[in-house]
Amino acid sequence: MAHSTPSRVALPRIWAVTSGKGGAGKSVVALNFALTLCEMGRTVLLVDADENLGKLDVMVGQSPAVRIPDVLSGSADLDAAYIRPFTGLAILAGSSGSLNYPEITDMERLRFIDRIASSASGFTDVVYDTGAGIGSKVVIYAAAADETIVVVNPEPVSVLDAYAVIKLISAKNTGVALNIVMNRSLAPAESDDTAAKLQKAVRHFLSSDVRYLGLVPYDENVGRSVVRQSPLVRAYPSSPAAVAIRTIAQKGLRSSVNYHQQELAIV
Numbered sequence: 001m002a003h004s005t006p007s008r009v010a011l012p013r014i015w016a017v018t019s020g021k022g023g024a025g026k027s028v029v030a031l032n033f034a035l036t037l038c039e040m041g042r043t044v045l046l047v048d049a050d051e052n053l054g055k056l057d058v059m060v061g062q063s064p065a066v067r068i069p070d071v072l073s074g075s076a077d078l079d080a081a082y083i084r085p086f087t088g089l090a091i092l093a094g095s096s097g098s099l100n101y102p103e104i105t106d107m108e109r110l111r112f113i114d115r116i117a118s119s120a121s122g123f124t125d126v127v128y129d130t131g132a133g134i135g136s137k138v139v140i141y142a143a144a145a146d147e148t149i150v151v152v153n154p155e156p157v158s159v160l161d162a163y164a165v166i167k168l169i170s171a172k173n174t175g176v177a178l179n180i181v182m183n184r185s186l187a188p189a190e191s192d193d194t195a196a197k198l199q200k201a202v203r204h205f206l207s208s209d210v211r212y213l214g215l216v217p218y219d220e221n222v223g224r225s226v227v228r229q230s231p232l233v234r235a236y237p238s239s240p241a242a243v244a245i246r247t248i249a250q251k252g253l254r255s256s257v258n259y260h261q262q263e264l265a266i267v
Contacts, residue, residue: 012120012121012123012124012126013126015033015125015126015127015252016130017029017030018142019132019161020133020152020161021132021133021157021161022133023132024132025151025153025216026132027059028226029149029183029245033127033245033249035231035234036245036250038086039233040249043089044125044126045116045125046090047127048091048093049094050132051101052094052097052098052101055094055096056129060085060091061229062085062091064081067095068095069100072108072112106140110144113144133165134165139172142176143172144173146256147252149181149252150178150181150210151181153182154184154186154194159194159197163202166208170202174208178208178210179212179255180210180211180212181216182195186217188215195215198210211255213251213252215244216245217244218241219239221235221241224236
């Protein structure tokens with residue numbers, strides 16, 4: 001009897017970009033990371049999961065009529081909320097300071113994540129730009145990902161906050177692959193040393209491994225790109241920070257595929 005060849009269905013890789021401290025540059029990294037994946041030929045859904053403090057639409061110069069709170073309230077379909085500012089990239093925009101933002105429970109938040117995952121078959125990657133901190137609004141998104149990238153500044157407070165968020169994510173889901181990116185680095189050797197110490201602490205106290213994807217140098221072009229409402233890798237593609245984010249995205253994708261052998265699932 002002839003055996004049919006099983007079909008292969010690509011599963012979207014789920015990424016979460018988070019930070020323990022506000023102002024670490026998380027959203028800049030998330031947006032430009034997602035765009036770099038698109039440059040590599042992938043199709044990406046970028047979700048503004050910084051609940052009611054969303055800014056990704058502003059960073060790309062868009063003003064969508066439909067946003068995440070409209071989807072959560074049931075007044076709009078998920079697909080209607082996508083904006084597509086660049087080839088290969090769709091953004092699910094959040095809101096900022098909306099008085100009508102629906103208060104949702106952790107269970108409803110998990111259902112929303114499942115809803116996005118079930119509708120993301122047309123994408124190779126889903127990237128969540130979470131809020132900052134250690135609350136459930138952050139940790140649930142980060143723990144639900146295949147890969148979580150924690151954006152850290154070299155300052156001691158930022159490093160301590162990064163350790164705290166890594167600790168809570170690990171407690172929530174020991175299977176998530178953890179990564180760190182040192183952002184706004186003024187001294188590369190110092191940033192590398194700080195990352196190594198954070199890795200050592202995570203390994204010793206949490207019995208977990210965290211991959212160091214690299215550093216993004218301090219670059220005035222980052223601020224200029226935000227003012228221009230044009231992503232760094234598009235507005236200043238040869239700038240030091242843009243080059244670094246491209247390297248980080250390439251390393252992250254390569255290590256992700258190697259870490260998760262089931263890039264394709266047989267059904």
